[in-house]
Amino acid sequence: MGTKDASSLDHQHGTDCGFAGTLKNIQLNDLIQMCCLSASSICMRVTKDDRIGTIFIVDGEIVHAACEDIVGEEAFFRILGWQTGSFESIEVSTTPQRTIQNNYHYLIMEAARRVDEKAGLESEPSATGHDLPEDTADDRLRVLIVDDSPMMRKILSSMLTASNRVKVVGMASNGEEAISMIDDLSPDLVTLDVNMPVMDGTSTIKHIMIKKPCPVVITSNPGDGSSKSIFNFLELGAVDFMSKPTKNQDILVQQQKILERIRVAATATVGNFRIARIPKAKTGNPTDKPVDRVCRRLVIVITGPGGHPEQMSLLSGLVPAMADEDGAVVALQSLPSSFSEPFARYLFERCGCQASPIDHETSLCAGNCYVGNHGWPLTVTLNDHRPVIVPNAPEKGAIQVDRLLSTAASVFKQHLAVVLLSGANTGEQEGLRAVHENGGRIILRKRASGMVAEPLDQVVEAGLADEEVNPSDLIKAVVNGFDLKH
Template sequence: MIIFCEECGARNDLNSDKLSENLHAFNCCQCGESLVISKPLMDSGELSVFAETTPQRSENQSQAPITVLIVDDSTVLRKIIKEMFSADARLKVVGEAEHGLKALELISELKPDVVTLDVNMPVMDGLTTIKHIMIKCPTPVVMFSTLTGQGSKETFEALRYGAIDFLQKPSSLLKEDLKSQHELIISRVKNAARAGIDAVRYLRPAQTASQNKSTPNTQCQWVFAIGSSYGWYGSLLGLIPELKPDLPAAFISALYSTPSHVDAFTRYLDDHSPIVVSRAIDGQVIQPGTCYLASVFEAVSVVNTDDGLVLRVQSEPSKPPARITDELMTSLSTAMKERASGILLSGIGEDGIKGLGRIINGGGNAIVQDPKTCLCSDTTALAAEKYGLSPVLPGPRMAETIYAHCQEAIQ
């Protein structure tokens, strides 16, 4: 059986006898996403099945089509995209627009569930259009362009302005075949609709410090390990720029992406955050007022040494991604005990849930993003239920919760 990952589009060759009788789940060989295959799809005999994790929906919701507005200045591309969506019974194209200004008129009139939006367009470009959508009529937006690949500035800008997801337009020049590209696009548009309006928000630029940032002249008293898989770009863009640089705390996150994409995201996030954002490097002494980012292909942990708290980062480019957040949180709990904290943001699967439990059992603090505001609520909903946690709204509210915890601990 050939399975295509909804997160990165990677092909996974899988023997169905490797799947358990009840779970039908596995991790993507490239990005580590936990993918679930429904029993009906497995029994259908189809050669190529696109695996997606689907949140529970009511019977009425599951029968109602997902309405889509296509916004692109190319007549040919709009036709291709419309035909692609029309081939799926769950999607219904209700309108088309050739530029952002027309899109704003149609969104108010048609109220689509999802908008697919190009970046470069006449009259009003895509990034300007997103700002207007988020202010006037918040709607799940999927950026859909040759520019919006992982690691591009346009991608990060679109997500900061409120886009839920980003995709590249179908093309014969991409490494995946067109059928695989279509399946990826359709699944991600459905996910955007499931996320709903609670996950839509315009992230206003934070007041950044000067380019010569400095860290607090104090010891690092707390470390927060942040876990997020599917939807992590938007979740971190909403949180990190809201953190205060004078906080005697550090933040570490291992991201489900390649090292080169994490490099690009680190530079962008550092440019838009008051605190220092840097790549995690092996042997680095952890400093307060700093956020360290690693890739899923880099096993990252925290250890106590004579020099203080130190990062351990081991590159594993040929090894399938492991449960990186569980490993990071477990090491943090061992190193810091009650001064360790775990944060779970939008994600698929269970990575981070066991690690969060170890932090809690060690006397540390745990924070989970409100599932209603996640692009995918699997991880946060499971963690909140398992440990009896009260979910926290993302962005400024989560930053306030972090600050309040640190202040309470000081007193």
């Protein structure tokens, strides 16, 4: 499915408008994936003998393809079915009408399947079935561990295989080894270290997402300035992050948490991954104090595995939209509590949102975002008739997200909206019930569009979802709902 001739790029002599040159022996599907992963906009003309096809990519999405007398997905599949040819980028003045709706992961994999199917039909059928994997009937979760520490690989392997639901199919000491092993083993999930020799975690996840997308969980030790790189990993397609096991904590508790994170992450539909579309941040100072406007409406945005890019994209527009409604936003993440302050700063740097970590009693001011962790005890209450959010000491047996939602519902009543994104942890759902009982709303990002739907399925099955909304309509659904309830 490659192009073995040259790729020529438009170049105007005497101007700085990019590079002109050739790429030899490159796979066409790899080039398309690189354009999509980098959120590029390009029109690609592909030539094979006397046949010509065009593929339009807009902001990382394949929107249109045309080949001979057909358009849309079938044209795309026909073009990628050519084994050799040449391609060039061409200038277009307008974007054509969209004829392709499926995401690029599906399109690339379906194109590859069709090529393989065609090759299989043209080759002689196998005389026996002895080449089937020996563990075809093995339904355990197949995990590849990637870490440069032999000791950590051994620890993670022993913790994972203690469960009869997990099988460690391989261990790699760097990204280069991992890429080769993924091709051979096709694991259900990869645990990926951040800092490694030969090929580090960043390069590795890019290769995985381009070559053979599968759920990836980043493993690292929080701190030492690692938080920003973790956010970058999550925006490159990693489903989740988990801390490496440590000696000074209960090993059985750590094992239980790791197994649960692995189990949930493995349910991710990686083909639904989308790069966060975030407008350029406004200038300002992240240490500026929030404008002292009383918050009269509150939105709590909860995300979990697979939901970080969704949350980033949503908050960039939701926070200013709520400012116009005298409202504020509380953003709950599933990362360690030590990441709250770095995440607030990251939100400001990437989105321009005035964000603060919830590390002390804080007045909720309109137009601001407050960052917390749904494993940390938070309550909403009134102080001198003003709403405040307060971090509390943990209570044994308390479900922290339930406590936050219940107290927020009692203060804001019908002026509260809860938005649930991929992987959102909703505790025992007592908090969600309290939201309903007090007249608030529960809005879900459409499950079919997200990466991890399982926790949201439970909310729908319990009859607690008021709306299930396409990502592009979430902000409108939140704001319009407040307008209707005044």
